[in-house]
Amino acid sequence: MDNIIQIRDLTFAYAAGDEPVLSDINIDIGSGEFVIIMGSSGSGKTTLLKMLKRNMIPAGRYSGRVYIYGKEADKLTDRENAAGIGYVSQDPDNQIVTDKVWHELAFGLENLGMDNVTIRKKVAEMSEYFGITGWYDREVSKLSGGQKQILNLASVMVMQPGILLLDEPTANLDPLAAIRFLDVVKRINQELGVTVVMVEHNLEHIYADADRIIAIDKGRVAANSSPKKAAADIIAAGSFLIEGLPVASRLYSGYNKKNGNSVVSYNNVNIDSNNKDNHILSDEIPLTVKEGRRWYVNYKKVYGKDITKDKDKINNFAGKSIINDKVIKKDVLEEDNITGNKNKKRIGFIKKNNLENKSSRKNTDNIENTVCQLKNVSYSYNKKLPYIIDGVDVSFKEGRITAILGGNGAGKSTMLKLIAGIIKPVCGKIISNKRIIMLPQDPKAVFTEVSVEEELAEVLMDKGNGIYNNMPMEDKREIVEQIIEEFGLNDIRKNNPYDISGGQQEKLAIAKVLLLKPEVLLLDEPTNGLDPYFKKTLGKLLKKINADGVTIIIVSHDLEFVDSFCDDVIMLFDRKVAAQDSTHKFLRDNMFYTTNYYRIIK
Known part of the structure; x- marks a missing residue:
């Protein structure tokens, strides 16, 4: 097998960083291979992938060589780089540049200077192959997340690249849409012989189909072998x-x-x-x-x-890094201590008897043991369009962690916004007397300051929320110090929130909204883009917050996370609540909308 990609002694450090992100990388990838790159966030996976496409190479210092098609990657011509190497990122919306499906498919070919007859032929062929002919005249904005990602893939493949690079392409897709997308990727590799290199955290439905697994740990290659051999080495x-x-x-x-x-x-x-x-x-x-x-x-x-x-026994796993065999605590959240520092007295910030500024919505009905009720609620973003949710009746139990499930476009985020009072129902009513705070899907949406510690201080200094107006400045400083310590943010306290990892951003955003003293915390896709190692840390953090008296409602596609950390689930389908049950019973009874754990033990 000829090597289509060769990496020799590659070391790379970002322009603003002192330590290398990649160190002494040596990898050969053969023509037609399907290679998966796995590892924790910040390990260097995405950086390594970007080194394979000239216009994606980040600014920084590097040594070593990367050869693509026998040429150094940074010396490929524009045409060789654009047509020969396809790239699909994790956010479906970030890669779309036109308004219509057909135009998106034709865009790359137009930029390659092809004539209209050739473009029409190639677009027709690719539309049939991907089964998207029915979308041809649709507006891109009307597609679901899964459809947009398939369109991104088709728009890349229409240029017939020999190499396809995928950077966590299923991160924002629901479970069934993710499986459909990965099935298409497998077909491209098996039927078209395209070399596929994919960075992915969710390996459940693709790991066994790879020819090779490359595990990256602290910027170095920790495993590089067949799926079974790599699993054996890791175990x-x-x-x-x-x-x-x-x-x-x-x-x-x-x-x-x-x-x-x-x-x-x-x-x-x-x-x-x-x-x-x-x-x-x-x-x-x-x-x-x-x-x-x-x-x-x-x-x-x-x-x-x-x-x-x-199943009811809790797993507290401390693994070891393959690189230096040093024990690394990946789950730093102990039962009674968020930071893992057992010598410090923990000060709880969320106490129900100290809450202020409760929701203005009146408790007109009996909502004992519930934090919120939706009664015959319907909503549409446009009067000319059908309802997103229609006649929904549902209650959320106090003191529980509840997950709202459903496919892309099912109305999950819409329901969260309705509960938060961000939007108002077209008909029906929402009953709650609790203080409800919502953290949006992108944690960066709540960042306004230039450092982590200033983000937290901003909440205490904001006179608009009215919570801390009469508190002495010294007490405010103490609260900031305490929450920085409790959430393990001390090492990054001076960093710009936009420069820290996705997991750290999520943790900072949760810490910030908790300073607003919610009784009910709403989280929209909190695990999106997080690696499986930090997800467990996040889950334990949510459990601790819940134990402090905060009811949590999350929207999620991540069924494994829901199974591990949520008490109840609500599933939306066809604009209504299709199911409401305990998490265990819901997943155990399902065949398709469940985790592989339940499929194995059936």
């Missing part, structure tokens, strides 16, 4: 990267003991490291639901154990 090392493996592999690793390390498994399953059942049953590590179910059947036959009985 044997006891690495935190286990959290990024498919469910079947995580279950297997949690119920088997290797090299003296007991590695906890998927979700909330936890087996004692001294348990005699904790050893290898097979040399084969399962990667898929099919393989996982086969392993589970064998496990039950040998040991007579039903692993579902362990």
Whole structure:
């Protein structure tokens, strides 16, 4: 197999950074290979991907060489770079440049200088291949997130690149849309022979289909082999990267003991490291639901154990970095201490008896044990368009973490905005006497200052919210210091909020809105763009906030996160509430809208 991509001794540091983001990278990728790059946020995955396309190479200092099609990447011609290397990013809206589907498909070809006859032929061919002929004349703004991402992919593939680069392309898609997108990517690789290099956090439905897994840890290559071999290496090392493996592999690793390390498994399953059942049953590590179910059947036959009985045990996993074998606490949130500093007395900022400025909506009905009720609520963004939600009746329980589920465009974010009072229902009523605060999907939307500590201080200094107007300045300073410590923000307190990682931005945004003392906290897709390692930290943070008396309602596509940290779920479909149940019962009873954990143990 000829190597279409060659990376030699690559080291890179951003212009404003002292430490290298990538160190001594040496990778060969063959023509037609399907390669997945995995690793935690900030490990260097996206930076490595951008080094493969000339116009995406970030500003900074680097040494080493990157060869594409046998030429140095930064010396490719404009045409070679544009037509030969396709790139799809994680945000469907960021890559779209025109108003109509057909124009979006033709845009790249027009820029390559092709004539109209050739453009029409190629656009027609690509529309048929992707099954989007029915969208041809539609406005791009009317497409769902999943449809936009398919359009982005088709717009790249119409130029017939030999290399396709994908940067977390499913991060903003609902579970079924993500699966459909990944199925198209697999077809492109298998049927067209296109070399695919994909950075992805959600590997559940794609890991086993890759030819090779490259794991990046602290800017270095930690694994570079077949999916099974990479999983075996990660499990044997006891690495935190286990959290990024498919469910079947995580279950297997949690119920088997290797090299003296007991590695906890998927979700909330936890087996004692001294348990005699904790050893290898097979040399084969399962990667898929099919393989996982086969392993589970064998496990039950040998040991007579039903692993579902362990579901209620909480997993506190501290993994090791493969690079330096140093123990890294990926979950720094202890049961009674947000920062993990056991020597400090924790001061709770959210106390219900101290709340002020409650919602002006009157408690006219009996809402005992609920924080909010929607009664026959309908809403449309335009009188000429159908309702987004129609005649919805639903209540949210006090003291619970509730997830609102549904496909793209189902009305999840709309319901959150209605609850928050950001928009008003066309008909029906919303009943609540609680102080409700909503954090939007993009945490950067709440940032207004130039440093992390100033973001937090801004809430206390804002006379408009009326919460801290009569508080002495010294007490305000103390609160800022305490919340910085509680949320583990001290190391980045002087950093610009736009320069910190996605996980850190989410944590800062939550800390900021908590200073507004909500009784109900609304979160719109809080795990979007987060790696699986930080998701667990975020989930434990939400559990702690919930234990302090804050009811939490989240919109999410992330079923694994919902399964781990949410008490109840509400599913929207066809403009109405299609289901409302406990998380466990909802996911256990479903076949398609569920996690692979439940598919394996059925």
